[in-house]
Amino acid sequence: MPLVAEAKVIKQEKIASGHYRxxxxxxxxxxxxxxxxxxxxxxxNTLDPLLRRPISIHAVDREKGEVVLFYRVAGKGTALLSKSKRGDTLSLLGPLGHGFSIPENLAQVSVVAGGIGIAPLYFLLQEMAMRGLSADVFLGAATEKQLFFCQEVKNFGHKVIPATDDGSAGYHGTVTGLFKKFLSNNDTQSSSVRHSDNARIYGCGPPAMLKQLSEIIKTAGIRGELSLEERMGCGVGACLSCACKIRSGESGVQYLRACVEGPVFPVGKVVWE
Ligand SMILES: Cc1cc2nc3c(=O)[nH]c(=O)nc-3n(C[C@H](O)[C@H](O)[C@H](O)COP(=O)(O)OP(=O)(O)OC[C@H]3O[C@@H](n4cnc5c(N)ncnc54)[C@H](O)[C@@H]3O)c2cc1C
Ligand code: FES
Structure with missing residues (x-):
């Protein structure tokens, strides 16, 4: 059930240029x-911007009662957010939306993050670690400096496989190129697990990356879920500004609201234009 909360800022850290936790x-x-x-x-606290901005839950500390966000300054709203400091109060609405599913008996998990896409996936990796699951985490960024949280993700017990566009760390190229290579190298080794119900691929990143990842996952015949970052208005299902084209039945399509039915959708359901 979504809650409205006036939340105190505990701390705000600049992680890299234009990126804050x-x-x-x-x-x-x-x-x-x-x-x-x-x-x-x-x-x-100003009327501009008027609308709230959607930001994924990056991590939680239930003992301390804290929620953590990780965001990139994209425009007016996030620039304003980056000015908030310890002791300030922010109005939150949430938790909203339909998140990732984590089946009980997962055996093989891959997580593919492009840039700021690590924001929601980090919480998923935190949750998996709590359940004793470990994942192969493919982390892509423009340069090494933008490969965020590698050590923290390793500390959770996951394996990190990085890719950078400029080759400054890990695989030289896109994270989808890296992931495709990984799948073809490991094709026979674990295919029975991979094609079973116990394997999942989870992804988040820019639309072009998600479109490519979607094709790769479908071709490999593995189940996957993607978190889409549609533009949003109300955030609670009323304005329809976040409508996504989703496959329905054998050949139909329907529009679903990313803020209510998403932002996470099964790979095969999303219709890419
Ligand atoms: C469900 C969801 C979760 C998100 N989680 C995160 C997160 O964890 N961290 C994070 O940094 N960002 C996240 N975003 C994106 C974030 O909401 C936008 O960057 C933010 O709303 C921009 O607001 P602004 O006022 O700073 O910029 P604006 O002035 O509104 O826009 C600046 C630029 O950003 C583009 N933009 C705005 N919204 C989006 C969007 N949703 N997707 C792509 N481009 C956009 C605009 O087209 C414009 O070019 C998420 C978006 C959604 C829908
Ligand atoms: S943002 Fe208004 S319906 Fe989704």
Missing amino acids: LNLAATDIAEEARPGQFLHIRCG
Whole structure:
């Protein structure tokens, strides 16, 4: 059930140029939140921007009652958010949306993150670690400096396989190129597990990356889920500004709201234009 909370800023850290991590005191939201869900945030106390901005829940600390966000400054709202400091109050609405599913008997998990796409996937990886699961994490960025949280993800017990566009760290190329290579190298080794119900691929990143990843996952015949970052208005299902084209039945399509039925959708369901 979504909650409206006035949350105190515990701390805000600049992680890299234009990238911030924000800890907020929000006990009830931390308790309820599930990986893949997001918060709709009033970024400041002014009327401009008027609308809240959607930001994924990056991590929770249920003992401390804290919710953590990781975001990139994209425009007015996030620039304003980056000015908030310890002791300030922010209005939150959430947790919102339909997050990632984590079946009980998962045996093989791959996580593919492009750039800021690590934001919601980090919470998923935190949750998996708590359940004793380990994942292969394919982390892509423009340069080494933008490969965020490699060590923290390793500390959770996951394996990190990086890719950078400029070749400054890991595979030289896109994270989808790296992932495709990984799948073809491991094709026979574990195919029975991979094609079973116990394997999952989870992805988040820019639309072009998700479109490519979607093709790769479908071709490989593995189940996967993607988190889409549609533009949003109300965040609660009323304005329809976040409508996504989703396959329905054998050959039909329907429009579903990313803020309510998403932002996470099964790979095969998303219709890419
Ligand atoms: C469910 C969801 C979860 C998200 N989680 C995160 C997160 O964890 N961290 C993070 O950094 N960002 C996240 N985003 C994107 C974030 O909401 C936008 O960057 C933010 O709303 C931009 O607001 P602004 O006022 O700063 O910029 P605006 O002035 O509104 O826009 C600046 C630029 O960003 C583009 N933009 C705005 N919204 C989006 C969007 N949804 N997707 C792609 N481009 C957009 C605009 O087209 C414009 O070019 C998420 C979006 C959604 C829908
Ligand atoms: S943002 Fe208004 S319906 Fe989704």
